[in-house]
Amino acid sequence: MSNPDISVRNLWKVFGPGGEKIPKDASLSALSAAELLARTGCNAAVRDMNFDVGKGEVFVVMGLSGSGKSTLIRCLTRLIEPTSGRVLVDGKDVLEAGTGELRELRRRKMSMVFQHFGLLPHRTVLDNVSYGLQIRGAGKAQRYAKSREIIELVGLKGYEQHFPDQLSGGMQQRVGLGRALAGDPDTILFDEPFSALDPLIRRDMQAEVIRLHKEMGKTMVFVTHDLSEALKLGDRILIMRNGEMVQCGTGDDLVGSPADQYIADFVSEVPRADVLTLKWITGPVAFGTPADAPVLAAGTVIRDAIPAVMNSSCPVLVEDAGRITGQIDRDSILSVILGTEAAA
Amino acid sequence: MSTLIRERVPVRNTPPAAVRPQRRRLGRRTILLGGAAVAWLLGFIFLHGTATLNLPASELTDLHRTLNQVNAWVADNRADNPVFQYLLTPLRSAVDVVANLFTGIFAASTTGLRLPEIGWLGTVALLGWIAWAAGNIRVALLTVAVFIFFGLQGLFVDAAYSFALVLTAVLFTLLTGIPLGILAGISARVSKVITPVLDFMQILPTFVYLAPLALIFLIGPASAVIATVIYAAPPVIRLTAHGIRGIPADTREASDSLGTTGVQRLITLQLPLARRTIVMGINQTTMAALSMVTIAALIAAPGLGQVVVRALQSLDVGTAVNAGLSIVLLAIALDRVTTAASRRAEPGAARNRRISRRTRYILLGAGFVVVLAAIQLSRTMLWAAVFPKDLNIGPGIVDGVTAASQWLQTNLFFLTVSLREGVTNGVLNPFQSLLTDTPFYLLALVIIAVACALGRWQLGLVAAACLAVIICLGLWSDAMVTLAGTLVATSVVMILGVIFGVAMGRSNRVDQIMRPLLDAGQTMPAFVYLVPFLGLFGATRFTAIVAGIIYAAPVAIKITADGIAAISPTVMEAAVSAGSTPWQIITKVQLPMARKSLALAANQGLIYVLAMVVVGALVGAGGLGYDVVAGFVQSSLFGKGLAAGLAIVFLGILLDRMTQAAAVRPARKTAPGKPVRH
Amino acid sequence: MSRTSQLLKRTLPALAGTAAAALMLAGCGGATVNQAVAGNGSATPCGSVNVALNAWVGYTADAAVYSYVAQNKLGCTVTQKELSEQISWQGFGSGEVDVIMENWGHADLAKQYITDQKVAVDAGPTGNEGHIGWYVPPWMVQKYPDILDYKNLDKYASLFATSESSGKGQVLDGDPAFVTNDEALVKNLGLNYKVVFSGSEAALIQSFRTAEKNKTPLLGYFYEPQWFLSEVPLKKVSLPPYTPGCDSDPEKVACDYPDYKLNKIISKKFADSGSPAAKLAKAFTWTNADQNSVATDIQGGMKPEAAAKKWVDAHPDQVAAWLK
Ligand SMILES: Nc1ncnc2c1ncn2[C@@H]1O[C@H](COP(=O)(O)OP(=O)(O)OP(=O)(O)O)[C@@H](O)[C@H]1O
Numbered sequence A: 001m002s003n004p005d006i007s008v009r010n011l012w013k014v015f016g017p018g019g020e021k022i023p024k025d026a027s028l029s030a031l032s033a034a035e036l037l038a039r040t041g042c043n044a045a046v047r048d049m050n051f052d053v054g055k056g057e058v059f060v061v062m063g064l065s066g067s068g069k070s071t072l073i074r075c076l077t078r079l080i081e082p083t084s085g086r087v088l089v090d091g092k093d094v095l096e097a098g099t100g101e102l103r104e105l106r107r108r109k110m111s112m113v114f115q116h117f118g119l120l121p122h123r124t125v126l127d128n129v130s131y132g133l134q135i136r137g138a139g140k141a142q143r144y145a146k147s148r149e150i151i152e153l154v155g156l157k158g159y160e161q162h163f164p165d166q167l168s169g170g171m172q173q174r175v176g177l178g179r180a181l182a183g184d185p186d187t188i189l190f191d192e193p194f195s196a197l198d199p200l201i202r203r204d205m206q207a208e209v210i211r212l213h214k215e216m217g218k219t220m221v222f223v224t225h226d227l228s229e230a231l232k233l234g235d236r237i238l239i240m241r242n243g244e245m246v247q248c249g250t251g252d253d254l255v256g257s258p259a260d261q262y263i264a265d266f267v268s269e270v271p272r273a274d275v276l277t278l279k280w281i282t283g284p285v286a287f288g289t290p291a292d293a294p295v296l297a298a299g300t301v302i303r304d305a306i307p308a309v310m311n312s313s314c315p316v317l318v319e320d321a322g323r324i325t326g327q328i329d330r331d332s333i334l335s336v337i338l339g340t341e342a343a344a
Numbered sequence B: 001m002s003t004l005i006r007e008r009v010p011v012r013n014t015p016p017a018a019v020r021p022q023r024r025r026l027g028r029r030t031i032l033l034g035g036a037a038v039a040w041l042l043g044f045i046f047l048h049g050t051a052t053l054n055l056p057a058s059e060l061t062d063l064h065r066t067l068n069q070v071n072a073w074v075a076d077n078r079a080d081n082p083v084f085q086y087l088l089t090p091l092r093s094a095v096d097v098v099a100n101l102f103t104g105i106f107a108a109s110t111t112g113l114r115l116p117e118i119g120w121l122g123t124v125a126l127l128g129w130i131a132w133a134a135g136n137i138r139v140a141l142l143t144v145a146v147f148i149f150f151g152l153q154g155l156f157v158d159a160a161y162s163f164a165l166v167l168t169a170v171l172f173t174l175l176t177g178i179p180l181g182i183l184a185g186i187s188a189r190v191s192k193v194i195t196p197v198l199d200f201m202q203i204l205p206t207f208v209y210l211a212p213l214a215l216i217f218l219i220g221p222a223s224a225v226i227a228t229v230i231y232a233a234p235p236v237i238r239l240t241a242h243g244i245r246g247i248p249a250d251t252r253e254a255s256d257s258l259g260t261t262g263v264q265r266l267i268t269l270q271l272p273l274a275r276r277t278i279v280m281g282i283n284q285t286t287m288a289a290l291s292m293v294t295i296a297a298l299i300a301a302p303g304l305g306q307v308v309v310r311a312l313q314s315l316d317v318g319t320a321v322n323a324g325l326s327i328v329l330l331a332i333a334l335d336r337v338t339t340a341a342s343r344r345a346e347p348g349a350a351r352n353r354r355i356s357r358r359t360r361y362i363l364l365g366a367g368f369v370v371v372l373a374a375i376q377l378s379r380t381m382l383w384a385a386v387f388p389k390d391l392n393i394g395p396g397i398v399d400g401v402t403a404a405s406q407w408l409q410t411n412l413f414f415l416t417v418s419l420r421e422g423v424t425n426g427v428l429n430p431f432q433s434l435l436t437d438t439p440f441y442l443l444a445l446v447i448i449a450v451a452c453a454l455g456r457w458q459l460g461l462v463a464a465a466c467l468a469v470i471i472c473l474g475l476w477s478d479a480m481v482t483l484a485g486t487l488v489a490t491s492v493v494m495i496l497g498v499i500f501g502v503a504m505g506r507s508n509r510v511d512q513i514m515r516p517l518l519d520a521g522q523t524m525p526a527f528v529y530l531v532p533f534l535g536l537f538g539a540t541r542f543t544a545i546v547a548g549i550i551y552a553a554p555v556a557i558k559i560t561a562d563g564i565a566a567i568s569p570t571v572m573e574a575a576v577s578a579g580s581t582p583w584q585i586i587t588k589v590q591l592p593m594a595r596k597s598l599a600l601a602a603n604q605g606l607i608y609v610l611a612m613v614v615v616g617a618l619v620g621a622g623g624l625g626y627d628v629v630a631g632f633v634q635s636s637l638f639g640k641g642l643a644a645g646l647a648i649v650f651l652g653i654l655l656d657r658m659t660q661a662a663a664v665r666p667a668r669k670t671a672p673g674k675p676v677r678h
Numbered sequence C: 001m002s003r004t005s006q007l008l009k010r011t012l013p014a015l016a017g018t019a020a021a022a023l024m025l026a027g028c029g030g031a032t033v034n035q036a037v038a039g040n041g042s043a044t045p046c047g048s049v050n051v052a053l054n055a056w057v058g059y060t061a062d063a064a065v066y067s068y069v070a071q072n073k074l075g076c077t078v079t080q081k082e083l084s085e086q087i088s089w090q091g092f093g094s095g096e097v098d099v100i101m102e103n104w105g106h107a108d109l110a111k112q113y114i115t116d117q118k119v120a121v122d123a124g125p126t127g128n129e130g131h132i133g134w135y136v137p138p139w140m141v142q143k144y145p146d147i148l149d150y151k152n153l154d155k156y157a158s159l160f161a162t163s164e165s166s167g168k169g170q171v172l173d174g175d176p177a178f179v180t181n182d183e184a185l186v187k188n189l190g191l192n193y194k195v196v197f198s199g200s201e202a203a204l205i206q207s208f209r210t211a212e213k214n215k216t217p218l219l220g221y222f223y224e225p226q227w228f229l230s231e232v233p234l235k236k237v238s239l240p241p242y243t244p245g246c247d248s249d250p251e252k253v254a255c256d257y258p259d260y261k262l263n264k265i266i267s268k269k270f271a272d273s274g275s276p277a278a279k280l281a282k283a284f285t286w287t288n289a290d291q292n293s294v295a296t297d298i299q300g301g302m303k304p305e306a307a308a309k310k311w312v313d314a315h316p317d318q319v320a321a322w323l324k
């Protein structure tokens, strides 16, 4: 990536006494999680993690419960102190930052939205949203003006004087979102922000995040264990298992070519037609296909291709970068919908 | 459609290491306990009366004599030692200034007619207003009623003295306690250091430090306030720390993620969120301070305590009860006001009010003008300065109570004496003999073995250390006398706890009737009921045990009742629908499910009984309590009293740790080894 | 909330407060009842006196008469403080106590506070004489006439046995503040008795009261003058007579307690202040009969002040002599 916003290199977090020795010790760092626990009593929640997040990208981290997602995202701002490695933000290593620098980073560069909101129950919505600004030392008038703007942006106008426990879960998370946005950070970190919400509200909130991303173009690191959420939001998705990265790529890549059985299981129930693009089912152009058959771009999602294929009496050609790469027909689409098509 | 990964995750296995085979452990327990019992009995029979370490009341060990030197040393160095000159004496003066300020305002000034700066009318109005501002209008009315009632009892000035001293003590307690609590809440290390000190402060009988304090700070209000601070500080320290530590991790993390500094976190997050718990701490501290009122009277603290002590000395039950009633009422008023204040402090409580904040401010402002008018009146008019003497129902209460107590003593004497003789000869004497007549080394081993059986070897180590200290202090035999009485009293407390606790837990009606009685039992100074008990039971260990039971049973009953009431209704429904009889429900469902509460009740009951050991010594308990009392009043026994106080502490730690271990995974809702109010 | 209402909310109470404070200040300027009435009393040079109040009624009688005279004839402000003996002595150092009206011996305290620390001085005898010893309730003397001799005590040991005394006879002791040789006495006289500590004066008195009322046996430590003796005239058991020095070794005591010449102790500062109340304290003497008459009145339900007034009114010459 040309100019990454965040680069993570060889990042380790080992919980437990003597954890700092483990990344350095090749014989120990090679052990599996269970063995490591039995041998040393330590728990390696993040192991040797490497990735980059580009500016304006929505980067999703996924994995089973306990795979180390929360630990990883907290290591980025050292809410959890990493054991070793590097986290470069704008080229500077967060791990070497002094207390003051770190505080500045948290105040201005990266803010976070939490699964359980983490709102201050004794403060009104307005005061919660302006909390970060207050911490920075902004004057009352200034921070309230800014906060009112943000409150409107996250759709809570009229609720400024309410207390958190007077709001629904979705509204509370809007406050959490507002609080993170108020400081105008470059990056927002989300730790399963919507998993405590019911499905309908979750969908609204996802739409909200997409909208905000479009409007403000912030970099986002988004932790979730909901695959459809990941696919919906993420430009790229990183899948973790036992603290390790298993695969990192676009949603399309994951579903179309899972790196191993673990990921294949992971994505097995995804409505593939919604995720995969035509490139995954494109076959060679058959002999009888007319040259004037309809053409679709290879990046089209299969579901979107259904009407064209169904309405066409012949197979449909697939084009990638101005070149015809193959064709699809009703059978290939139906096989995806039925889930019978062999994984690529 | 959303695919939740979590739904497909199999439940992760818990690591197997934590589970121990149940059978083997039980076997070890039984062997240890059985062996200990056999060894004890054999030792009692064959080594009866040897190595009992008995030390007659008037005899001292070298250690006691050494401790006596402390007394002389302090007396010699008070004038010119720098610690006194630059630390203790200024401290005393500072406390004195505040105490005099408050007593001057509410009770008696030092000039002129010795009327207070604001007379009864001003006091009533001011305190009522404060109760209103801090709490609500209901507690304000209660405060006004209670203080007027003091006047009617003929005890307004005494009550005002007590109130002023409690106020001073609470002020100093909060000034020191809240910062300490905050430190302990923020830093685990401070907390680790402070917790045992607090345990120690709470088990150490007040009498023990009363004498040294009087020695260092001289008798008078200053010493009384400082003694009260020592006694009353632990609750607010603990609760402040608890409140700060109890802030949800995610809230704290959210605040950290915004880049808060330590101070910002404290001010914007920790203090506001812990406010309610801190105010609860203030409540407990106030109650504790008030319960010191009578004891502080022994070192010349003015107030209701003086009335009670004087009445005790002339065996005037009526007057003692009259003053005791004042103390109970003062306790109720302070409790309700601080509780209301803690409700008000709840985050977001502001919005559930009927009247708006603004109206309230206006009303309060108006009320304050009325208060000032009342103060002005009470400064200029004699009737408003001194409570009218002819409005006095005090003598009525005194005479009524005296007559009732006379009647009881006359008519119940033989009944009570036979009860006493039965219990003493049937239970107490054999048990005490079992403890005092067995050789000390054997009994110590038995106790260590029991400790090992109840807990693990660490508990055995703790027990061994405690026993070693007691032996070194030279007070083994006295400690065993005290232990016997304490255990008998605690057993009765637990029986009462279960009976009444079950009744209260099962029925709201019973609960409502019992609560005020229990509150009174806890707040009524023991000195008040000692006199009628002396009449009924004589100066015996039995009387002391009864006094201990009265003091400790309310706590045990309340904890048990709360435990039983807290059992989920679903479980009860299931039991009823299975066709259980009430008895089956009690024995098969409620008691087993309230097991943690029962363990906590036993633990707290023990600590409370132990807190009465010294008071019990005033009516014949003997043992360590007597040593403490004697050390307080006789300088030649000073060292022995100090040693006895320490012995009580170590006995307390021993019993506390053992009862906690006895209940496997005991409920540790409260910190160990200290009376908590419920 | 709008700005104005915020402002109003803030300022309103503040305004009320200032107005009220002004009101109060105006009031303070004027004379309060406290000071106004005090104006009359300020002519007296006496000031205030802190009198320690020990538990027994004989003491109360002394203190009541002293306080009455100091208050009414000298115009002093008297504060009485309920304290135990030892603690009263400590009060000399802190200024909490000026006068102890009846002191029983306490050679150790006298050494500490009079000789060593020099915070107190002996203000001379009260004229009363004190006795300590073993007493029984009067009904026992009627029933067992020879019980008043210690040599016969063993004969009655089983009578005095209680559940507290492990089979032996019981000697009940009272307030631990009082000097007692009882454990040594039992041992050295070879008696089949055990000393049981009731722990307080109150417990001891209540025990004797119950014993007389219910005709139950009791042998206990007691002393006179004591108000309780006017309610129940306890009888003293004779122990081997006291000879000077027979109690010098506390371990070996085998004789009765000495007779105490009771005296008054006052604080050095008070004595040097030249206050007329200090002179009065030094001059105060009376007889056992005087004390008993006041004590009996108090015990009969009279307020100490009233009893004191009665006695003072009946003995004008004696009081005048004190005040000379
Ligand atoms: N403070 C801690 N001390 C010790 N171990 C920890 C700590 N926090 C997390 N862990 C361990 O680290 C591992 C990763 O935890 P983490 O919370 O990062 O998982 P997660 O992927 O966020 O799970 P979830 O989806 O349930 O939130 C887990 O095995 C957990 O037990």
Ligand SMILES: [Mg+2]
Pocket (backbone or CB within 6 Å): A069, A070, A071, A192
């Ligand atoms: Mg997580």
